[in-house]
Amino acid sequence: MDTTALSDALRPFLSSWLRSDSNRLSFTAFIFFAFFITMVIYYWRMSLGEKPMPKLRRIPGLDALDESIGRATEMGRPIVFVPGMSGFSAPTYAALTIMGYVADQVARYDTRMIVCYRYPEVLAVGSSIVQTSYLEQGKRDAFRADDHRFLSSDQFGYASGVCGILQRERAASQHIFGSMAAEAIILAEVGNVVGAIQIAGQTGSLQQPYLFAACDYTLMVEELYVASAYLSQDRLRIGMLAAQDISKSVLIILIVIGAFLMTFGSNFIDRILTLY
Secondary structure (H helix, E strand, O other): OOHHHHHHHHHHHHOOOOOOOOOOOOHHHHHHHHHHHHHHHHHHHHHHOOOOOOOOOOOHHHHHHHHHHHHHHHHOOOEEEEOOOOOOOHHHHHHHHHHHHHHHHHHHHOOOEEEEEOOHHHHHHHHHHHHHHHHHOOOHHHOOHHHEEEOOOOHHHHHHHHHHHHHHHOOOEEEEEOOOOOHHHHHHHHHHHOOOEEEEEEOOOOOHHHHHHHOOEEEEOOHHHHHHHHHHOOHHHHHHHHHHHHHHHHHHHHHHHHHHHHHOOOOHHHHHHOOO
16 A cells, blocks of 8 residues: 555645644644544443443452451541642542542441541542541431541642651541652551552552552552542543543554564555554
8 A cells, every 4th residue: 555645635634723742743644643532432322321331340459458448347447548738630520539439438437537638628529528438328427527537738748748647646547539749658667568459550650669669559650540430430421531541542553553564574554554
């Protein structure tokens, strides 16, 4: 296939509205973007109907989550929950969903959970989620508003506050979810010192090695979103995960085919991917 001739034929038609830049934005990239949006719309429409959604595999981290709640209940010591360092963002929403599941369990077993917030607006939503769990369990009076604590908007001021709570309360477990940065290793190390079971999950790759070393179980990057979708069983979230997985599968197939062809001296896939 002569991709040069095809590119030349497309250029006059597309040059007025599709631009190539230093990142080699191509017509093929636009086609793939359109494919991804099509998958999103398809699963969004499916989520509104009655068709069964794709099944999510239960990841081992969820079993560790239940284990940590059980240990805190047996020891009579609190759980410390950290819903990330950012304001309202995708990782924070995922962390709050997981916190809702934990709140259901602690309300059922009368386990204490201390939630540490960096932003007041997240505190308002998180406190409401936990209070709803207590109401659903018929234990309205057991909800403790003072266990939802705004510590500091400063990164390391917040981390210092969480570390102080871990040590003073002798936490039985610590759950670290959401967006984290340099403070992740500080929280995990202090949790390790006090002997807490630790489960972590965050979407950045830089902090993963530290969490792997210091925590009992760490969700690997996008498993944070898988966990939130599995625990909530929200059809729309499951559909969005399916759309992403299909798109990533197509890319992986192209990479494998491209590597195979390059081994035998053909750059056909590369020329197709950078068309126009």
